[in-house]
Amino acid sequence: MTEAPVPHSSALPDLVLRDIVAAVDAVNSFDIGITLWVHGQVVSGDLIASHAYGQGVSGALRQRAAVIDNGAILESFTVLFDQRFPEPVPAQERTERPPEPEFLHLRQVSFLDADSKGTTLAFWRGALSSVDGWTLGRRAITADN
Incomplete structure (x- = not known):
């Protein structure tokens, strides 16, 4: 009987992955496809700069705020994202x-859980220390996987 692999449980992130994230953050206008393994779940999408993430979420909140009755609450969240994810200072x-x-x-994130159920989201933020493994390139994930 073969035992299942034990997930990586270090609180420290993979240093190569951290350096790739830092490089994408520094450039700010670059993205790259990546697939991650996070606590038994496959997460795949385009790695983007933190500023691009903040702009994307803020933009989505602004669009939603424009069409709902209590849009002022969502609009206040956009200020939070704008402040937390400022444009990087050029090198x-x-x-x-x-x-x-x-x-x-x-961005454009697909998830595949242990039960092979697929889900997609526009944006996702995750702790580097939670990533068990990764590879460059996207994994096409559909509801049929």
């Missing part, structure tokens, strides 16, 4: 090194 203008990323941000 030539930086006076200090940016902090190492602790989170990664995906």
Whole structure:
């Protein structure tokens, strides 16, 4: 009988993945397909800069706020995303090194859980320390997987 592999449980993120996330964050206008294994679930999408994530979520909230009765509440959330995810300072203008990323941000995200049920979302944010494994490239995930 073969035992199932034990998931990676270190609280420290993969340093190569962290460096890739930092590079994407620094460029801000670049994305790359990536597939992650997070606590037994496959998560696949386009790795984007944290600023692009903040803009995307903020934009989606603004669109939703424009069509609902209590849009002012959602509009206040957009300010939060705008503040938390500022545009990065260009490398030539930086006076200090940016902090190492602790989170990664995906766009056009597909999930496949242990029961092979697929789900999709526009955006996703996850802790680097929660990633058990990864590979560059997207995995096509459908409800039929």
